[in-house]
Amino acid sequence: MTFWTTPWRYKQSLLILVSVVINGLVIEFIRGGEPLNAPPFPGNLLSIAAIVVVATLIFFLRPLSFFKNWLSSKYFAITAITTLGLFVMISGYIPQGTKGPLLLKKLGLLSITQGIPYLLLILLISCSLIIVTIKQFAWSFKKLAFSLNHLGLLIILLGGTLGAGDLHKVRMDIYSGKVEWQGYMPASTHKFDMPFALKMSRFVIEEFPPKLVFINNQNKILSQCGAVANAKTLCSYKGYEVNPVNFIPDGFKVKNRYVAVKHAGTAPVAEVQVMQKGKVVAAGFITPGSFVQPPEVLKINNNLFLASPVPKVKAFQSIGTYFTPDGKSGPFSIAVNKPFKIDGWELYQFGYDDKKGKWSDLSIIEAVKDPWLPVVYGGIFMLMFGTILLVFTMKRKND
Amino acid sequence: MTDLIIAALISWTIGYLFVIFKKQKIFTAFYIISTILIAVEIILLWVNLERPPMRTLGETRLWYSFFLPFFGILINLKLKRNWILLYCSAMAALFLVLNILNPDTFDKTLAPALQSPWFIPHVIVYIVAYALLGATSLYSFVYLFKNKFTFLEKMSISLKEINIYVYIGFIFLTLGLLFGALWAKEAWGHYWTWDPKETWAFISWLFYLNYLHLANNKGEERIAAYTLSFGFIVVLLCWFGVNYMPSAVKSVHTYTN
Numbered sequence: 081m082t083f084w085t086t087p088w089r090y091k092q093s094l095l096i097l098v099s100v101v102i103n104g105l106v107i108e109f110i111r112g113g114e115p116l117n118a119p120p121f122p123g124n125l126l127s128i129a130a131i132v133v134v135a136t137l138i139f140f141l142r143p144l145s146f147f148k149n150w151l152s153s154k155y156f157a158i159t160a161i162t163t164l165g166l167f168v169m170i171s172g173y174i175p176q177g178t179k180g181p182l183l184l185k186k187l188g189l190l191s192i193t194q195g196i197p198y199l200l201l202i203l204l205i206s207c208s209l210i211i212v213t214i215k216q217f218a219w220s221f222k223k224l225a226f227s228l229n230h231l232g233l234l235i236i237l238l239g240g241t242l243g244a245g246d247l248h249k250v251r252m253d254i255y256s257g258k259v260e261w262q263g264y265m266p267a268s269t270h271k272f273d274m275p276f277a278l279k280m281s282r283f284v285i286e287e288f289p290p291k292l293v294f295i296n297n298q299n300k301i302l303s304q305c306g307a308v309a310n311a312k313t314l315c316s317y318k319g320y321e322v323n324p325v326n327f328i329p330d331g332f333k334v335k336n337r338y339v340a341v342k343h344a345g346t347a348p349v350a351e352v353q354v355m356q357k358g359k360v361v362a363a364g365f366i367t368p369g370s371f372v373q374p375p376e377v378l379k380i381n382n383n384l385f386l387a388s389p390v391p392k393v394k395a396f397q398s399i400g401t402y403f404t405p406d407g408k409s410g411p412f413s414i415a416v417n418k419p420f421k422i423d424g425w426e427l428y429q430f431g432y433d434d435k436k437g438k439w440s441d442l443s444i445i446e447a448v449k450d451p452w453l454p455v456v457y458g459g460i461f462m463l464m465f466g467t468i469l470l471v472f473t474m475k476r477k478n479d
Numbered sequence: 480m481t482d483l484i485i486a487a488l489i490s491w492t493i494g495y496l497f498v499i500f501k502k503q504k505i506f507t508a509f510y511i512i513s514t515i516l517i518a519v520e521i522i523l524l525w526v527n528l529e530r531p532p533m534r535t536l537g538e539t540r541l542w543y544s545f546f547l548p549f550f551g552i553l554i555n556l557k558l559k560r561n562w563i564l565l566y567c568s569a570m571a572a573l574f575l576v577l578n579i580l581n582p583d584t585f586d587k588t589l590a591p592a593l594q595s596p597w598f599i600p601h602v603i604v605y606i607v608a609y610a611l612l613g614a615t616s617l618y619s620f621v622y623l624f625k626n627k628f629t630f631l632e633k634m635s636i637s638l639k640e641i642n643i644y645v646y647i648g649f650i651f652l653t654l655g656l657l658f659g660a661l662w663a664k665e666a667w668g669h670y671w672t673w674d675p676k677e678t679w680a681f682i683s684w685l686f687y688l689n690y691l692h693l694a695n696n697k698g699e700e701r702i703a704a705y706t707l708s709f710g711f712i713v714v715l716l717c718w719f720g721v722n723y724m725p726s727a728v729k730s731v732h733t734y735t736n
Contacts (some may be wrong), residue, residue, distance in 0.1 A: 154693075154696065159689055162685075162689060164685060165682050168681065169682055171726075172678040173726055175723065175725055176673065181608055193673050278515065305584075392588040392590070394589075394591065395591050395594070396591060414509050417726035428668040446668050448668040450669070460657050460670075464653070464654065467654070471643075
C-alpha cells in the first residue's frame with residue numbers, strides 16, 4: 081500500500097487539486113497572465129463534445145476505472161467544491177480587471193475566471209458531473225432530482241464558460257434625430273457596422289421629485305426633507321422651519337430670478353423661506369443646477385445651508401425606429417429591465433449623457449447577442465427544479 | 480417609525496425575564512408579539528415608502544429580523560428545543576439595534592434597475608434562506624461544542640434532525656442565485672458577470688453544496704457541522720462584508736442608503 085493506492089480519498093484529492101491550481105498558476109506566469117477567451121463556434125461546441133467524449137471514455141474504459149471511481153466519489157466532489165470556492169474567493173476580494181499589482185496580473189489573478197487554474201477545475205468538475213450523471217441515471221423519481229441537479233449544473237458550467245466564445249456585447253451611441261448603424265466594443269474607439277440601424281426620435285427621462293437637504297459647510301447631509309413639490313410645510317431641523325413659496329419644475333436664471341421656460345439646461349427651482357421662531361431668517365432660490373447653470377444653495381448660517389441634490393432618475397427610455405438591411409423597419413422602445421429584440425440581438429438601455437441629465441440627446445445602447453442563452457437557461461431551469469425536488473427525495477432518505 | 484421596533488425590543492427583553500423565572504410559555508407569547516410588531520413595521524414602511532422596502536442594508540436587516548424569529552418558532556414546533564427561540568430573538572434584536580444606530584434616510588426613490596418583477600422574489604427568497612441557514616448554524620455550533628460544555632449536552636441535537644431545514648435553506652439559496660441570474664439578464668444584458676456580490680453568492684452556495692455532500696455520511700458529522708457553522712459566516716460576508724472589500728468599487732450590487 082502506498083499513498084497513491086486507490087481508491088483515492090481526501091488527502092490524495094487535495095494534493096491533486098492543489099497541484100492543478102499551482103501548476104495552473106505557473107503556466108499563467110509563463111504566458112503573462114492574459115485572460116483567455118473561449119473559442120467561437122465551432123471551436124466551443126467541439127470543446128464541449130471533446131469533454132463529453134473523454135468523460136464517457138473514462139466511464140467505460142476499464143483501465144481508467146480508478147479515475148472514474150475517484151471523479152464520481154464524494155472525496156473528489158467535496159475537495160473540488162472547496163478548492164473552487166477558496167480559489168474564487170480571491171476574485172471576490174481583489175478587484176478584477178486590467179489594472180492591479182504586476183505580480184497578481186502575471187499570475188492571472190486579476191482575471192481568475194479566465195485563467196488556467198479556474199478552467200482546469202471547471203474541466204475536472206464537468207467530467208465528474210458527466211460521470212456521476214451516467215452512473216446514477218435511472219428512470220425513477222428518486223434519481224430525477226439528482227440527475228436534474230447535476231446535469232443542470234453541467235450545462236450551466238459548460239454552456240456559460242464555452243458559450244461565451246459566441247457572446248457579443250456591442251455599444252451604440254444614438255443621438256436624437258440621427259440614424260446610427262455602427263457600434264463599438266467597450267473601451268475601444270474602433271467602430272464597425274451592425275446588422276441593423278437605429279433612429280432615436282426621443283429620449284425620455286423621468287425623475288423623482290427633487291428634495292431639499294440641510295448640509296453643513298463640508299457638504300455633509302445633516303437632515304433630509306421631503307419632495308419639494310409635494311408638501312405645504314416641507315420640513316424642519318433644529319428649530320429652523322422650511323416653508324415653500326414657489327416651485328418651478330423647469331427654471332432658468334434670468335438676472336436674479338428664475339423663470340419657467342422649456343429649454344435645454346433648465347433645472348427644478350424651489351423658492352423657500354426659512355423661519356425660526358416665527359421670523360424669516362433666510363429666503364431665496366435653491367436649485368441643483370444643470371449642465372448650463374450652476375447649483376444654488378441657501379445660506380442659513382455659517383455652518384448650515386439648504387441645498388437641492390440632483391434629482392434621482394426614476395426611468396429612462398429610448399424611443400425610435402429600427403431598420404434592417406433586408407428592408408424591415410418598425411418602432412422600438414428600450415428601457416432598463418425592458419430590452420428590445422431585433423434579429424437575435426437584444427438591445428439594452430445602458431446609459432446616457434449624465435452631465436446633461438434629463439436634457440441628454442445621447443442614449444447609450446448595449447446590443448447583446450448570445451446564441452448559447454437557451455442552453456444556459458435550460459440548465460438554470462433544470463437546476464432550479466432539481467433543487468426543489470430535493471425536499472421530496474430528501475424526506476425519503478431520512479425514512 | 481422606530482417606535483414599533485423599540486416596542487419589539489422591549490417585548491423580547493420582558494420575555495427574557497420570564498425565561499429566568501422558567502416561565503417558558505409567557506416568554507413565547509412575548510416572542511410572538513415582537514415578531515408580529517416587526518411584521519407590522521415592515522408593512523407600514525412599505526406603505527410609507529411607496530415601494531418594497533428591500534433596497535438598503537437596513538431594510539434587508541429588518542426583513543431578516545422578522546423571518547429569523549418566524550422560522551425559529553416553526554422549527555421549534557418540530558424540534559422542541561426552546562433555546563433556539565432565545566438565539567433567534569437575540570440575533571434579530573442585534574440587527575434591529577444596528578438599524579437604530581445606523582438609521583436609513585427612508586428614501587422613496589427606487590433606481591430603474593430595481594424596478595422589476597424580480598426585485599421582491601429575489602430579495603425575499605434570499606432573506607428566507609439566510610434566516611433558515613442562520614437558525615441552523617447555531618444547532619451546529621452546539622453540536623460541535625457539546626462535549627466541552629455539559630450544559631450544551633442537553634441542548635444538543637443530531638444533524639439529521641436539522642437536515643430538512645438546511646435543505647430548505649439551500650433550496651431558497653439556489654433559487655435566490657438563479658432568480659438573480661435571470662433578473663441580471665433582463666436588467667444588465669448578461670446572466671453572470673462575476674460581480675463581487677455574485678461571486679460571494681456563488682461561494683456561499685458552494686459552501687452549502689458541500690454540506691449536502693457531507694450531511695448523510697457516517698463518520699463525517701463533525702466536518703458537516705463545521706461546514707454548517709462557518710457557512711453562515713460566508714453568508715454574512717456575501718450579505719454585508721462585500722461592501723467593505725476592495726472589490727466593492729467594481730460592484731453594481733452594493734446596497735445604497
